[in-house]
Amino acid sequence: MILISCGSTRYLGEGERMLSKQSVIAPEPLSTEELKNLTTKKPNRKLLGFMGSHLVWMYYTGQKYYNKEKHLRKKEKIEARFDRLLQDTTRRRSEANVQFRKSRKVDQQNLRIENGNNFMRWGEPLALFDYTDMKQSAARMTDYLFSHGYFQGSVNPEVRGTDKKAEVTYRIMPGPSYQIDSIFISCPSEDALKIISHKINEDGLQRGSRFSQDRLNKTRENIEVWLRNQGYYNFSRQMVYFDADTSFRRKNKILLGIIIDAPDQALKQYRLDTIKMIPDVGMEKFYPGDRDDYYYRRVKFQYFNRKYHKKVLTQRIFMQQDSLYSRDNTFTTQRQLANLDMFKFVNINYDTSDGQFIANIFASPLERYSWSNETGVSVTQGFPGPYYSMNFKRRNLFRALDILEFNGRFGFEGVASATQQNDFYQSTEANINGTITLPQLLIPISGATALRLARFNPRTKLLAGYTYTSRPEYTRSIITASSTLNWDKPNGLQFALTGTNLNIIRSDTSALFGERLRELEAEGNRLINAFKPAFVSNMSLSVTWNPKDYGNTEASSYFLRATLESGGTSLNIISPSIISNLGLQPYQYIRLNVDARRTSVINKHTLAAFRVNSGFGYAYSENKVLPYEKNFFIGGSNSIRAWRPRRLGPGALPPSLSANPETNGLFDYRFEKPGDLLLEASAELRQKLFGFVNYAVFVDAGNVWSLQSNTDPRAKFSFNRFLSEFGVGTGVGLRFDFTFLIMRLDMGVKVFDPARPKGDRFVLDNVRVVRPFGTNREPVIFNIGIGYPF
Helix, strand or coil, rough: CHHHHHHHHHHCCCCCCEEEEEEEEEECCCHHHHCCCCCCCCCCCHHHHHHCCCHHHHHHHHHHHHHHHHHHHHHHHHHHHHHHHHCCCCCCHHHHHHHHHHHHHHHHHHHHHCCHHHHHHHHCCCCCCCCHHHHHHHHHHHHHHHHHCCCCCCEEEEEEECCEEEEEEEEEECCCCCCEEEEECCCCCHHHHHHHHHHHCCCCCCCEEECCHHHHHHHHHHHHHHHHHHCCCCCHHHEEEEEEEEECCCCCCCEEEECCCHHHHHCCCCCCEEEEEECCCCCCHHHHCCCEEEEECEEEEEECCCCCHHHHHHHHHCCCCEEEEEEHHHHHHHHHHHHCCCCCEEEEEEEHHHCCCEEEEEEECCCEEEEEEEEEEEECEEEEEEEEEEEEECCCCCCCCCEEEEEEEEEEEEEECCCCCCCEEEEEEEEEEEEEEEECCCCCCHHHHHHHHHHHCCCCEEEEEEEEECCCEEEEEEEEEEEEEEEEEECCCCEEEEEEEEEEEEEEEHHHHHHHHHHHHHEEEEEHHHHHHHHEEEEEEEECCCCCCCCCCCCCCEEEEEEEEEECCHHHHHCCHHHHHCEEEEEEEEEEEEEEEEEEEEEEEEEEEEEEEEEEECCCCCCCCCHHHHHHHHCCCCCCCCCCCCCCCCCCCCCCCCCCCCHHHCCCCEEEEEEEEEEEEEEEEEEEEEEEEEEEEEEEEEEECCCEEEHHHHECCCCCCCHHEEEEEEEEEEECCCCCCEEEEEEEEEEEEECCCCCCEEEEHHEEEECEEEEEECCCCEEECCCCCC
16 A cells, blocks of 8 residues: 555646645744644645555545445435335334434435545545645734734745645744733723732733733633632623734834723622522422422522432532622532532522522432443453443432442453463453442541532542452452542542552462462562462552543643552551461552653644553562562553563563474463563554554563562662663554544564573564564564553
């Protein structure tokens, strides 16, 4: 496809030229990317930004086999067939069904008539150079300069190229920028004038700043917010005007006037006379008669049935009687009441009739009971497996706006064998959890503090559960009980504090796996201790920062999660008798994990994603190991994709040599490689290929090391050599974006393998896709995943 698409000029007509490249040359601080986006026509997209225009090839290949008349005739036949069905239909329900089917079929044909077949819709017609388009693009850029304070700016487009290709360069000559010298504000209300004058400097619109229409538009919006938060209920941004005087006495300076032209009613401050809440809207048919009135903390509740705890409800109402109207408090109240998961909708409106200002809060309750079931396929460690899950929810069981939930899941997951290299096995996993979620923090705090914390959506979750895992190497059962406090901050911060998490773990290993664990123990690896009956208690604090909606494709974003965990801390003070009575070994450890991610939107179709993940665990109990689930592993579809799941490391310790190198390669990757310290990083360039198909090019690097669980010096972390022990892989992948899910296929190849001797670790030139491999060939690793790797 790439070779064919390189000859895009063969689709040119007589006298036509292909627009092969566009560039913008502009001085700082102008954004060349923003200016380039103003062009009316874009060159055809290319693979990796420089390889042939495959989309042009797709479009004209599809056009070659496209017959518009065929789809017009097919549309006529569909309409005639459904019209006959409608004539024979007597029932209204059947008629509506036929109309729906007709509309769906006709819409499919209209799509093909207007936009062509799939290849034409996924591809792009050849971008042709046109002088009119170029002049229009230059005019847009000139307007851009003017709106950003460059009133004397100009744009000089230049064309060069061949008879068949045209390259356009837009040279931006902005000229001097105009700056704001003075600001005056005109407002009929002295009180409103004081508010605006106080806030305007904080807004960034101040003397010496460059004139910008975008900045003025933002200030107009902010003035509306400032005043509406101070009681000006009827004020709107349409009442704000700007007057920019460039005939000022100083050169390239502007006298900026902010003019508030508003009627008296819009400059009147409103105070709340009454706050009313009806939490059972839509329940009239179940309760004949009128609602009863109840008052709590100066809020008037109107109920048919007092089933909601008024104290908790008033904690989520941030408006107060006799206080000024506030737009922010209104939105916060609406959002926090919705966060309770008790209501279908929450609406707040204000009544200004009869000379009073009344806040009315209307909420319609959700069903008391809800039940959901789900079946699907999950992908674990790169292998798919079916699952079934169910959720039962009971709302307001104790009339404290609490939620009782039971969650169950049963699945067969495809997981990489812990003791085989190329095999994956069916892992059976089942769990059931019961949780009670309360809309407040169950800690001893004053009522005033509880009111302040209510803005942060506080929750307390009490959980009890059981998990069972069956793999060919081992079976494992875990009984869990925990209590967690959760709260959120408005800037994208989320906190989870688990004060108590108790686990009783029992494991049974297969003969082969047990033998391998004993072999590792003889070599100084203490992994065998992680499969003994155990009691694991811990407390943890997790902080998540996601201020830019990480994962969106419209704007750059970032994400950070840090989790600090302390296991067995209480055992330093007291040792429960259940530990000795059941023959359980206790764990005492500390564990830290930090995961940082970032996406940078390059253009509409291209995005760069980055991830840095690190972890540290240290066990100070007698067994000197972390619980098995707390170990760090590396490799697989969401990690270093050139290695099989959990098979990289630790450090430079090589796996055993393969008994059949022609089939499996040099090393025997049968066994998982846990570590106490994790460092990994990934970078990925994602770009749209065509239609719903995207592709990615990636580089992954990292490793795990032992701190005390393995005594072999090659497995241990050392500052002097850890960089040289990074496993590095690269590869390409496809992402199929089906809207409701993203299916991912990645192909990873090793670049540097720390398991090989120094001087022989570069293995990229040894890549081989199919057998035989031998000792000097590295097999390509294929990964399947759901969603993006990070």
